[in-house]
Amino acid sequence: MSKRAxxxxxxxxxxLVLYPTLRRNCTWFGPIAxxxxxxxxxxxxxxxxxxxxxxxxxxxxxxxxHQARATFFxxxxxxxxxxxxxxxxxxxxxxxxxxTYSHPSAFFxxxxxxxxxxxxxxxxxxxxxxxxxxxxxxxxxxxxxxPFVHRALGAQRLIGWSASGLDGLSGRGGAVVERLMRxxxxxxxxxxxEGGAPGRVETLxxxxxxxxxxxxxxxxxxxxxxx
Ligand SMILES: [Zn+2]
Numbered sequence: 635m636s637k638r639a640x641x642x643x644x645x646x647x648x649x650l651v652l653y654p655t656l657r658r659n660c661t662w663f664g665p666i667a668x669x670x671x672x673x674x675x676x677x678x679x680x681x682x683x684x685x686x687x688x689x690x691x692x693x694x695x696x697x698x699x700h701q702a703r704a705t706f707f708x709x710x711x712x713x714x715x716x717x718x719x720x721x722x723x724x725x726x727x728x729x730x731x732x733x734t735y736s737h738p739s740a741f742f743x744x745x746x747x748x749x750x751x752x753x754x755x756x757x758x759x760x761x762x763x764x765x766x767x768x769x770x771x772x773x774x775x776x777x778x779x780x781p782f783v784h785r786a787l788g789a790q791r792l793i794g795w796s797a798s799g800l801d802g803l804s805g806r807g808g809a810v811v812e813r814l815m816r817x818x819x820x821x822x823x824x825x826x827x828e829g830g831a832p833g834r835v836e837t838l839x840x841x842x843x844x845x846x847x848x849x850x851x852x853x854x855x856x857x858x859x860x861x
Contacts, residue, residue: 657826658777659794664784666794667860669821672853675682677845679704679820680795681838682733682773685719693835694726697853700842702852704728706805707793710760712737712829729854732757732769732790739775741858742804751786758790770857791860795825801837810841818850821861 659668670678684690684706697704706723708730713720724730735756738745746751754772761769772790774783783792797817799810814824826841828834845852 635708638735650669657830660779663750663779663781664792666779666792667823668796669708669796669823669861670855670859671861672821672855672859675820675848675854677818677820677824677850678855680707680731680773680793680825681705682707682825682827683737683830684708685716685723687716687719689828689834690716690719690723694723694728695840696835696839697728697852698726700846700852702842702845703854704852705731705771705793705854707731707733707771708757708761709737711737713757713760713764717764719782720761724765724767729771730761730765730769731771731773731793732761733773734775735760737775743778743780745780745782747782747785750780751781754783754786754790758849791857793823793860795823797822798825799841801827801834807833807837807840810837811844813832814841815844815848818845818848821855821859837852 659666679702681704683692685708706728708720720730732754734742734753736753738753742753758768770790771793772787773793777794779792797814799814801810815822826834826838842852
């Protein structure tokens with residue numbers, strides 16, 4: 635093979651490895667749930683990156699007022715710092731999902747098998763210590779997976795999403811909710827974040843109001859309904 639051909643072959647092989655790691659919700663390495671089966675007006679509200687001393691209590695109040703159920707994809711080291719908040723969310727009927735121990739968002743896609751396994755297992759152990767039960771579901775940081783995630787998951791299912799308000803990028807309010815509402819349909823998985831920039835609780839309040847107005851309920855889907 636010529637030098638030039640070798641270069642292109644190498645670049646193509648590299649791109650084939652990089653593409654599925656950098657593309658959110660990409661299923662090349664194994665299944666990722668991006669919706670759930672339902673015939674009713676129901677969505678799955680997922681809230682990432684907590685628990686957070688500022689936001690979590692206010693979020694729990696809001697959810698309770700709207701009789702909404704949510705899944706919190708929590709970061710293990712935050713769980714260790716605020717076990718009481720995780721216990722409260724669990725006790726109030728919400729679901730706790732694993733979102734790694736330290737949330738290495740910039741390089742999770744590039745972690746090797748041992749570091750990937752450590753992030754997943756330590757995140758799981760932190761949740762077990764807080765709630766008494768291991769998590770059944772896992773979400774990768776910023777939704778980017780790597781070739782070792784599925785092998786390290788054990789019984790946990792990998793969960794993506796179908797609608798993002800991009801609240802991590804553009805902060806708060808109307809634009810975030812508008813983006814999310816465009817993706818609302820039976821079985822949609824919505825993703826929001828807590829902590830970080832202010833205004834997240836207000837965004838959630840706006841979203842819950844609009845969902846109720848559109849006749850949608852926030853539910854935690856059964857394991858067997860993921861698709
Ligand atoms: Zn995250």
